[in-house]
Amino acid sequence: MDMTIFGDTGLLDTLQHEVAVFARRAEQTRLGGAGQVRNSMDRAAYLLLNRLDKEGPMGVKALAASMGIDSSTVTRQVAPLVDTGLVKRTSHPEDGRAVVLQLSPRGQARLNEVRSSRRQLMAELTHDWTPEEREAFCTLLTRFNGALSARQSAQGVPVAESEPAS
Template identity: 90%
Template sequence: MDMTTVGDTGLLDTLQHEVAVFARRAEQTRLGGVGQVRNSMDRAAYLLLNRLDKEGPMGVKALAASMGIDSSTVTRQVAPLVDTGLVKRTSHPEDGRAVVLQLSPRGVARLEEVRSSRRQLMAELTQDWAPEEREQFCTLLTRFNRALSARMTVQGPTSADQPPAS
């Protein structure tokens, strides 16, 4: 079934356009928050720190799997976080040869500072929304992100994501 003919194509056109605009604006501002913390942490760092905070210490492979990205990408993205003292490498408690990544106390404090700034931004952007509208938007955006994630899991990277053949 061709999904572009299902429902209102005008609505689907508006949806794809608004998603594209959102992605561009989110990247331009990085939805970094307000005040001095604004734009002070890139998306990859925020997502990695957030994942370690929510799921606890883990190895590179487990972190990559939980985020749906390649281990080499996680290794590359974690390196500056280790260098700046936001993440520390420690020995695995059960297998001393294995290394796990965990937030340092500095990382915990920095993540909370960024979260607080971003919460303030979300409050400002939605200040004239009813609480139910905020909840509905959050529910729908979460659902949309899960659908995108599931699609990527099933299909893998698109040809646009693949390096050109040599």
């Protein structure tokens, strides 16, 4: 596909560069909040805790399906969250053989702390933006993430529904 028909190649070069810089900086800081290392959280852990908070207790397969990842990946990512007391494993109320994952009170408190710190960071980074600029940025970033998900889905890569905002 000739990308020049979709716009100026210089603009597309700038866009791809800025996305790469954003990804690197986001990973370096893990968007841990307003300079607070103690409030940083691994991306996988944040997304798992956030999903459990938004959707409630669920089994590994359901959690994997809702996140668009493999069950073995969820099992591997959940293990340290269980070990640190952020997630509890309980028996399914209707089928005692099945395991249900849910946020522990400690996990809920930790997630709230990280969310608050990240919210503060977003406020600081966009303090001189108008509400309309913040909204436009959120709209465009959501649209961009949706386009990435659609592309992955079309290529047969499992993708999650859009992550719930926090």
